[in-house]
Amino acid sequence: MSDPSTYWLTVTNVALGIVTLICCAALAIGVVQEIVARRRKAASLSRLDHEVASLFGDGHAFQVPTLGVTMADGGEEVGKKDSK
Secondary structure (H helix, E strand, O other): OOOHHHHHHHHHHHHHHHHHHHHHHHHHHHHHHHHHHHHHHHHHHHHHHHHHHHHHOOOOEEEEOOOEEEEOOOOOOOOOOOOO
């Protein structure tokens, strides 16, 4: 440590190490925030799916006031099959 060039090289390396650790911490915080946001979004969409299903009985039909009950795919209602 008596050589000035060795001292400044050591100080520079320590400073760069600290900056690297700060950047890694910021990256880790960003990744954790993204994962939490995606889980919250999935949970809220799941709750919304349950609410829609409870409103319409099944997720297959839509209630449109001017058209009545319409089918999203134009097919037959699920669970209402005629046995002949």
